[in-house]
């Protein structure tokens with residue numbers, strides 16, 4: 159009887175641990191996020207995953223507020239290149255690049271890092287809503303290999319900057335969606 163009770167509790171505990179391990183804010187090198195799974199920032203402010211906007215059936219990777227009753231998307235990765243089924247995979251590949259693939263591993267979108275990265279890389283969704291790629295050992299530093307804040311969609315969040323960055327040559331601007339069903343760039347910048 160005791161053995162039964164013990165294994166019952168162990169089983170429950172393992173179930174609880176495996177459940178809670180889904181609510182992660184990071185993926186590391188050679189791991190991936192499939193359609194249906196999400197990353198949640200540490201304090202639960204933002205969530206990253208696959209979504210279909212409005213009445214569209216297309217799948218996009220985006221970031222939205224975790225606890226808003228109406229899904230409010232603040233950033234979209236593959237704005238102009240939707241996936242037409244649930245085969246999407248967001249991967250941190252072996253050379254440290256962030257790549258979104260669909261059927262047959264065809265690349266739908268990538269973060270387009272300018273150089274190959276040798277060190278192990280971590281993708282993390284921060285509570286600011288910033289999705290960052292950083293070296294695994296650069297825990298607290300704010301030096302990122304790539305960050306979504308440098309590539310705004312249609313939403314400016316606190317901490318984001320607009321305009322020309324002289325150091326990187328980046329021109330950051332926000333662009334409206336084409337419609338509520340289509341996040342591809344619309345008429346207004």
Ligand SMILES: *[C@@H]1O[C@H](CO)[C@@H](O)[C@H](O)[C@H]1NC(C)=O
Nearest residue numbers: 240241242243260261262264
């Ligand atoms: C989805 O897109 C792929 C190519 O990207 C195409 O081969 C396939 O037929 C499409 N499927 C549907 C249901 O439209």
Ligand SMILES: *[C@@H]1O[C@H](CO)[C@@H](O)[C@H](O)[C@H]1NC(C)=O
Nearest residue numbers: 251252253254255257265268
């Ligand atoms: C990682 O992705 C980038 C961008 O698509 C690509 O250029 C690079 O070859 C990929 N690395 C590997 C090991 O597949």
Ligand SMILES: *[C@@H]1O[C@H](CO)[C@@H](O)[C@H](O)[C@H]1NC(C)=O
Nearest residue numbers: 242243245260261262263264
């Ligand atoms: C996937 O690859 C296989 C073999 O390379 C090919 O036969 C098939 O048509 C491809 N499917 C799509 C949807 O591209």
Ligand SMILES: *[C@@H]1O[C@H](CO)[C@@H](O)[C@H](O)[C@H]1NC(C)=O
Nearest residue numbers: 266267268269270271272273
């Ligand atoms: C990727 O970066 C290179 C050089 O930085 C640039 O020429 C190219 O247009 C970029 N590609 C995409 C898809 O953004």
